Amino acid sequence: MSTATLPPITPLTKKDFQTDQEVRWCPGCGDYAILSAVQSVFPELGIKRENFVIVSGIGCSSRFPYYMNTFGFHTIHGRAPAVATGIKAIRPDLEVWVATGDGDALSIGGNHTIHMLRRNVGIKVLLFNNKIYGLTKGQYSPTSEFNKKTKSTPFGSVDRPFNPVSLAIGAEATFVARSVDVFQSHLKETLRYAAAHKGSAFVEILQNCNIFNDGAWFSLTERDARSEHVIQLEHGKPLVFGKNRDKGIRRKPDGDIEVVPLGNGISESDLVVHDAHHPRPSYAFLLSHMEHRPGFPTPLGVFRAWDDLPRYEDVMNQQIKDVIAKRGSGDLNKLLHAGDTWEVK
Amino acid sequence: MSTVIETPLSRHKPEKIDQAVIRFAGDSGDGMQITGSQFTNTVALYGNDIATFPDFPAEIRAPAGTLPGVSGYQLHFASSDVFTPGDSVDVLIAMNPAALKVNVGDLKANGILIVNSDSFKENDLRKAQMTSNPLEDHSLDKYRLFSVELERLTRVALEHLGLDAKSMDRCKNFFALGMCYWLYNRSMDSTVRWIGDKFKNKPLLVEANKLAMKAGYSYCEATEAFQISYEIPPAQLAPGMYRNLSGNQALALGFVTASQKSGLRLFQGSYPITPASDILHELSQYKDFGVMTFQAEDEIAAITSAIGAAYAGALALTTTSGPGMALKTEALGLAVAVEIPLVICDIQRGGPSTGLPTKTEQADLLQALFGRNSEAPIPIVAPATPSDCFWAALEASRIAVKYMVPVIVLSDGYLANGAEPWRIPNASEIPEFPVHFATEANSPNGYLPYKRDPQTLARPWAVPGTPGLEHRIGGLEKQDVTGNINYEPLNHENMVRIRAAKVAAIAQDIPDAVPVGDAEGDLLIIAWGSTHGAITAALKAQRVEGRKIGHVHLRHLNPLPSNLGDVIKRYKQVLVPELNMGQLLWVLRAKYLVDAIGLNKIQGRPFKQAELEQKIEELLG
Numbered sequence: 001m002s003t004a005t006l007p008p009i010t011p012l013t014k015k016d017f018q019t020d021q022e023v024r025w026c027p028g029c030g031d032y033a034i035l036s037a038v039q040s041v042f043p044e045l046g047i048k049r050e051n052f053v054i055v056s057g058i059g060c061s062s063r064f065p066y067y068m069n070t071f072g073f074h075t076i077h078g079r080a081p082a083v084a085t086g087i088k089a090i091r092p093d094l095e096v097w098v099a100t101g102d103g104d105a106l107s108i109g110g111n112h113t114i115h116m117l118r119r120n121v122g123i124k125v126l127l128f129n130n131k132i133y134g135l136t137k138g139q140y141s142p143t144s145e146f147n148k149k150t151k152s153t154p155f156g157s158v159d160r161p162f163n164p165v166s167l168a169i170g171a172e173a174t175f176v177a178r179s180v181d182v183f184q185s186h187l188k189e190t191l192r193y194a195a196a197h198k199g200s201a202f203v204e205i206l207q208n209c210n211i212f213n214d215g216a217w218f219s220l221t222e223r224d225a226r227s228e229h230v231i232q233l234e235h236g237k238p239l240v241f242g243k244n245r246d247k248g249i250r251r252k253p254d255g256d257i258e259v260v261p262l263g264n265g266i267s268e269s270d271l272v273v274h275d276a277h278h279p280r281p282s283y284a285f286l287l288s289h290m291e292h293r294p295g296f297p298t299p300l301g302v303f304r305a306w307d308d309l310p311r312y313e314d315v316m317n318q319q320i321k322d323v324i325a326k327r328g329s330g331d332l333n334k335l336l337h338a339g340d341t342w343e344v345k
Numbered sequence: 346m347s348t349v350i351e352t353p354l355s356r357h358k359p360e361k362i363d364q365a366v367i368r369f370a371g372d373s374g375d376g377m378q379i380t381g382s383q384f385t386n387t388v389a390l391y392g393n394d395i396a397t398f399p400d401f402p403a404e405i406r407a408p409a410g411t412l413p414g415v416s417g418y419q420l421h422f423a424s425s426d427v428f429t430p431g432d433s434v435d436v437l438i439a440m441n442p443a444a445l446k447v448n449v450g451d452l453k454a455n456g457i458l459i460v461n462s463d464s465f466k467e468n469d470l471r472k473a474q475m476t477s478n479p480l481e482d483h484s485l486d487k488y489r490l491f492s493v494e495l496e497r498l499t500r501v502a503l504e505h506l507g508l509d510a511k512s513m514d515r516c517k518n519f520f521a522l523g524m525c526y527w528l529y530n531r532s533m534d535s536t537v538r539w540i541g542d543k544f545k546n547k548p549l550l551v552e553a554n555k556l557a558m559k560a561g562y563s564y565c566e567a568t569e570a571f572q573i574s575y576e577i578p579p580a581q582l583a584p585g586m587y588r589n590l591s592g593n594q595a596l597a598l599g600f601v602t603a604s605q606k607s608g609l610r611l612f613q614g615s616y617p618i619t620p621a622s623d624i625l626h627e628l629s630q631y632k633d634f635g636v637m638t639f640q641a642e643d644e645i646a647a648i649t650s651a652i653g654a655a656y657a658g659a660l661a662l663t664t665t666s667g668p669g670m671a672l673k674t675e676a677l678g679l680a681v682a683v684e685i686p687l688v689i690c691d692i693q694r695g696g697p698s699t700g701l702p703t704k705t706e707q708a709d710l711l712q713a714l715f716g717r718n719s720e721a722p723i724p725i726v727a728p729a730t731p732s733d734c735f736w737a738a739l740e741a742s743r744i745a746v747k748y749m750v751p752v753i754v755l756s757d758g759y760l761a762n763g764a765e766p767w768r769i770p771n772a773s774e775i776p777e778f779p780v781h782f783a784t785e786a787n788s789p790n791g792y793l794p795y796k797r798d799p800q801t802l803a804r805p806w807a808v809p810g811t812p813g814l815e816h817r818i819g820g821l822e823k824q825d826v827t828g829n830i831n832y833e834p835l836n837h838e839n840m841v842r843i844r845a846a847k848v849a850a851i852a853q854d855i856p857d858a859v860p861v862g863d864a865e866g867d868l869l870i871i872a873w874g875s876t877h878g879a880i881t882a883a884l885k886a887q888r889v890e891g892r893k894i895g896h897v898h899l900r901h902l903n904p905l906p907s908n909l910g911d912v913i914k915r916y917k918q919v920l921v922p923e924l925n926m927g928q929l930l931w932v933l934r935a936k937y938l939v940d941a942i943g944l945n946k947i948q949g950r951p952f953k954q955a956e957l958e959q960k961i962e963e964l965l966g
């Protein structure tokens with residue numbers, strides 16, 4: 001076969017996505033693991049390096065673009081989703097990822113986060129949730145638990161926290177998932193799912209800040225505890241958890257859910273079968289809320305992946321194409337001379 | 346020769362006059378803005394020069410008949426150059442007692458006053474806080490008062506159409522308009538066309554409004570109410586094609602033109618705000634030019650989405666007014682730091698805070714110059730008249746993409762809503778300013794995002810998707826040339842100075858200040874923005890024997906023209922009229938150590954010619 005005209009395709013590797021900049025996160029920070037996972041997954045996606053854009057706001061997580069050898073834009077606090085929306089509107093072909101944190105995305109930038117999600121702009125959002133303000137050295141965040149004692153709340157915080165997954169589903173995000181910094185293979189798998197989603201993809205990554213909030217997620221990550229406290233969401237599979245896979249989530253007649261022990265006449269066939277592709281968000285919301293209830297586990301994995309909604313940037317650009325198809329391309333001289341005109345001789 | 350005339354012409358021989366000022370005033374639900382703009386369009390099409398002043402309340406519908414609900418539209422039209430909407434009015438149409446009370450003070454003695462006598466009942470008078478009926482108490486004796494039963498007469502004209510009373514009453518403004526067309530001997534044809542278009546899906550309303558207008562015209566004809574009618578011949582404007590244009594329309598057309606001339610997609614990120622929203626309304630219609638409009642969730646998303654679009658290679662625009670400018674401040678700093686082209690339109694209104702949303706002011710100049718943290722210089726361009734907004738939009742866009750900087754356009758409510766005839770340029774005669782994105786590495790070590798053009802100091806514009814040019818930018822201080830994060834003391838000072846030098850050097854790329862009037866002498870008037878018309882009119886009247894007065898109207902407020910200091914030295918006195926507490930005055934005094942004098946008005950209204958003349962008289966004795 002003579003196909004010598006095609007240039008050889010060199011597959012990208014993890015190294016292609018690393019920059020020469022010294023990484024300046026604290027030693028032991030969970031962000032290193034997230035960076036490594038993203039650098040591992042990007043070469044698998046079959047997307048040219050120059051077509052990746054990483055946009056961030058302000059915070060520890062927002063240093064992310066400097067360490068990715070792609071196009072990168074470190075913007076201002078909370079505004080990354082809006083900047084990214086402008087990029088996507090003009091260049092829908094680009095692969096735009098936002099790196100953000102619990103303060104950046106849910107406090108100062110909460111408005112942009114929910115509006116980006118309800119518009120279904122084709123942006124992937126990685127929310128690094130460490131339940132603390134790290135870069136400003138240790139104040140409570142909008143995801144910190146009630147009564148959190150920090151530098152700014154010596155007698156305990158009086159705020160009720162946001163659940164980022166609930167918030168995203170409430171905004172009717174079309175893809176919502178949760179993973180953990182230290183679960184590398186789960187994290188990579190989750191990133192692959194997010195990358196495959198066309199619309200807005202929101203991924204909460206539970207991340208440890210070993211300086212200001214060490215161990216915030218230990219109940220989910222420590223080997224002894226995690227199987228009792230974590231439930232893995234897998235599409236089409238029943239909701240089972242526990243060290244011996246001996247507990248499950250069952251629907252109650254009133255539509256609510258309950259934790260039931262397996263055995264004694266209760267089998268996996270009685271349990272809720274996870275349906276990530278359900279078009280309506282109410283089921284995913286119910287799942288997202290269970291971790292706040294005594295005896296319930298915290299779900300990890302893909303809560304919702306419903307990709308039937310067109311992307312905002314595609315609708316925007318299609319509208320322009322439709323108008324041009326109908327009216328023809330604009331003629332500037334005609335535009336300037338439009339309306340009632342008169343001639344002075 | 347028999348000519349078919351669609352509208353009946355007056356049998357009076359109209360008296361020829363040079364100019365007139367007419368004001369339509371009524372409740373904000375009375376359609377005064379439509380009535381005024383229709384009359385404007387008709388006289389503009391006829392060839393008169395015009396200046397308009399729409400003046401309406403911030404409330405969409407304040408309680409009917411009350412003083413705060415009064416909406417007005419003033420038009421000055423003439424057979425010669427018009428510079429202002431007029432200090433006082435020749436004809437006032439008052440649809441109710443509140444409109445009369447608010448406006449009658451501006452009517453000239455012996456001026457024509459047309460009132461809707463059907464709305465002068467006890468209840469109407471009470472709502473306008475009047476204790477006696479002015480139509481009966483001789484308080485209006487110094488005017489030529491015409492009490493017309495606008496509601497009754499309109500109902501009589503429309504009774505056969507089967508409309509309800511409320512719908513019939515809504516047509517009374519067209520009855521009044523018909524009367525004015527008779528008074529100024531103007532054809533109703535263009536308004537007839539407009540009515541047909543506006544209500545094209547409601548044939549009954551087309552009929553009703555046409556009938557009401559024609560009834561008003563015929564009423565004057567039949568009753569010989571005015572006994573006189575006027576004719577204002579067309580103005581001797583420069584030859585060419587003309588259209589009537591408001592400032593916000595002109596900005597929109599200017600940015601579409603800038604997009605075509607630069608070869609860049611136009612992206613507008615905006616959040617609705619008075620008096621800037623019309624730019625969004627206009628641009629959202631021009632999708633056939635590839636214009637992308639984005640109504641953002643807030644003012645901050647409006648500008649940051651525009652920054653994203655600019656980063657991706659668009660001609661990016663955000664439009665707002667003062668309160669929105671305040672919210673955009675941090676993002677403006679980002680645009681300065683990442684050195685990205687962006688145009689920000691601030692359509693100024695009265696402030697602080699919510700202030701006077703529908704009234705004009707020039708008090709955002711210092712905000713535009715300095716309203717950011719740290720050293721963040723931004724070029725500022727100010728249009729002088731409604732149609733000049735077109736050229737200001739082009740100039741701001743040109744500077745933004747040539748120097749890779751954000752540029753502020755400072756317009757105001759008066760320019761935004763005011764209209765004037767615009768001599769339409771031929772699109773092909775407007776110069777292009779093509780933009781070249783970086784396509785390949787600019788050093789042996791790859792792409793250096795802050796390696797500058799030695800002439801303009803602009804950094805290259807490398808848009809995402811360009812192979813080999815992957816790079817990172819952001820709001821952190823960076824090293825020049827490489828763009829790498831850098832906190833070294835001398836590097837920071839160097840970068841601050843480079844950003845300042847880049848903006849300062851634009852002075853070499855803008856025209857020198859050339860005074861209108863006398864090139865040296867007793868008094869130099871330096872001003873900017875919408876005060877142009879009133880100053881021009883005042884200057885014309887005051888440049889009499891023995892007085893040497895010049896006028897510099899600044900198009901560029903940052904940087905200032907490089908010869909301005911020399912021009913200032915050629916005059917004995919400097920006067921700076923502004924609709925603020927003296928902001929340009931403050932800048933000029935600081936920069937040129939000149940003992941300039943301010944004339945300051947902060948009433949939400951433009952200068953009157955007489956106010957300027959009085960100040961000039963005072964200074965020149």
